[in-house]
Amino acid sequence: MYRILAAFLIFISFSVKAQRPELKGGLPAFLKNNTIYPAYSLHNCIQGTVKIGFKVNAKGDVYFTEITNGVGADLDDEALRLIKMSTGKWEVPSTHDTTTLIVAPVNFTLDGYGCERKSKADIALALRNYKNQEEIEYAIMNFYRNKEKGLTKSEDEARILRLKEEIGIDEDYLDGRIETALKKYKQGDKQGACEDFNFVKFMGSDKANDWLNKYCK
Template sequence: MVLSIIKLFFIGFLGFFQTDQPTFKGGKEALDSFIASKTIYPSFSKNNCIQGTIYVSFQLNQNGEVFGAKVDKGLGVDLDQEALRLVRLTNNKWDVPTNHNIKSRIIIPVNFSLKNYDCDLRSQDEVNKAIELYKTRAALEKVVTNYYKNKEEGKAIDKNEAEIIQIKAELGFDDTFISNKIKEAKKMMRQGDKVGACQALNFIKNIGSNAAESLIAENCK
């Protein structure tokens, strides 16, 4: 079971949901429920029992639209991107008072917790090593995606593709990985998260697969 717990802090204010502060429509319980229902626990962190709190800050305009969202404090793994995605999904779900200062920033700490994944058997040292491994993988992923972006533009050196294919194998970018990534993208699309879905689909494209071409053509142009 995946748990995602969320609280709100307003920079410059002392309490939660006070008068003249933006409030999530339905209140804090509704926000907690919304976040829990939308969370797609990232596969690397789930498989490696990486848990923790990601702090995301953002601003709201008078229409309750989220802008300027960024990770203020993260773990440097895929949980950071998911926390940011979840905050962006709250777009248009806020009641904003007329005297709200749109320059003020709201901080949401999103807590990711795994249950029934035998994570109590993992030592903190093992988790820390997994976090470092993720950072190494991210650098290799960039090598792969840069190659295929350059290839699409006719700038890649063909003789280097054998090395890129080897890196892809080391990263586990196989048919199962691609299939799971497409499922995640479709789930995001059902949630109304077109931006997140298209990012996932274009990632598939940028690792040299054409498996997402039709979905990209249909949804991401």
């Protein structure tokens, strides 16, 4: 089981609580109901707090987001995705300055998953390896994008397949990525879903093609 908690801060002094934008139903409940714990952090027991800065306009739409303090893994992307998903759900008082930066610290914690067997050194190593994994994924995706355009050599694919094996991109992983994409689509996050479907495609797989044709045209 994982838990997602959120505090709520605004970098401005308010004398009346009602002057602060509030998410309909509450931000903690929204995060709890919508968070999909990212695969890399889940498998490596990475936990921590990601602070997302954002701004909302008078209609309650989120029009600016940034990671103000991240963990350094895919938790950062998930926290950012969630805040973007909250657009249109904010109740904004007429007195609110819409240029104010709101900061939501999102705390990701894990119970179980064998994390008690992970040492601090193991987790620190996983965090260091995350950037390397991202770079390898980019190289693989770039190869298959170029392959689609007829710009690659067939003999080069053997090296790409070795890279996929090195970082654990196998059929089970791709199936899990599609499952995550479908969850995001069900949440109303079409952009996030299509990004995951395209990730699968540019890992050299046709597993997500039907979903891309159905949802991402």
